[in-house]
Amino acid sequence: MLPVEIKKDIFWVGSVDWNLRDFHGYSLARRGTTYNAYLVKDEKIALFDLVPANHVDELLRCLKATIDPEQIDYLIVNHVEPDHSGALPKIMDIVKPEKVFCSPIAKQALISHYHREDWPYEVVATGDSISLGKRTVTFLETKMLHWPDSMFSFIPEDKLLISSDAFGQNLASSERFDDQVDKSLLFDLAASYYANIILPFSPLVQKLLAKVGEVGWDIDMIAPDHGLIWRTQLPEILAKYGEWSAQKPQRKAVVFYDTMWKSTERMARAIADGMMAEGVSVQVFSLKTAHHSDVMPFIMDAQAVVAGSPTHNNGMLPLLADMLTYMKGLKPQGKIGAAFGSYGWSGEAPKQISEFLQSAKVEIVADPLRLKNVPTDQDLAACQEFGSKIGREVIARVPE
């Protein structure tokens, strides 16, 4: 894509990845993504962040539409992950910048990625500033948001925050600003991004939001490294980050399951009915249909997580192990839950799932429910009652 001037003499110069679906090997980007780089033309010409190695030609084509890349003086690496730094070896060869600014941890990480000790690193820490001429850039380390090397770059003269992966969304589009696309789509994608990438670091998000308030940065534009730039709905996305990081559950529940001969599926439906009857909003996912990264945004603000699997070879089905492992790593807080499943003879799965949920700090509010072979009407009524019991726990815990 061609450059877009986002502020006077500041340009988006990234690459739109229309074809990406597998995001970093663990989640799906169903609408593709973008890799955003930002070029600031001042007395010093600075390029913030890059693109993956396989998009370097696209970045260069975009850069050349506004500048001779060899004129760039400074590179700023806000985040080392290869989708933002992969183009670095080639860009270093072409641009030969005077300095590469990065956090102390990023310097080590760049060396262990690209094995180049000779690049002109200039380490910056929280509070450090550099001058570009008319503008300054102030840095804020944002360790573990979402890698140890991550940092923000703030240009006070332009009220512009370049926020690395924070506030990003996976959306390939010709538009570059938040007010140019459908609002509910944008916030759904931002929620999915948060649930799948930022969620485990929520305590740090809370601290960061407080810190940004403390330092008193006057921001009117947030430019993340993926997706659209926030210029109109800034208060809304900041409020959403406050809400998502507070992890206050809603009157919602998620049921996810896998099934062999549909008995566990019938149990899942009856359990969901029981919760719905208590006034809980429920989402039901067959893990053969839904990818774990599609389920996570619903778990993020749910009070209850209910998981089911038939017993197969004395254990749970593999997709359950996938979903549970993925969810545990994202450290959702304050959940209640329970496990269920049908079985033919040994019946270990529900107990295993329940123990796994406990290890993920989910409070178990009902004993594992298991049924032999095919459920009768009476059995399904018991499932519905199991759901009602969990539903009542949800209602009791979440004020209206």
Added chain:
Amino acid sequence: MRYVCSICGYVYDPSEGDPDSGVAAGTSFDDVPADWACPVCGASKDNFEPEG
């Protein structure tokens, strides 16, 4: 006892301390200053849990 950062997984080992942040080797986690932060991710002391 060793303590683990619940955010990034860094392990505080009292036998090593965190000399870069002025915490001498041999300092128990209880005696680490309240304003000390995880050297990897910056999380505060209350984000740490006993290992195990």
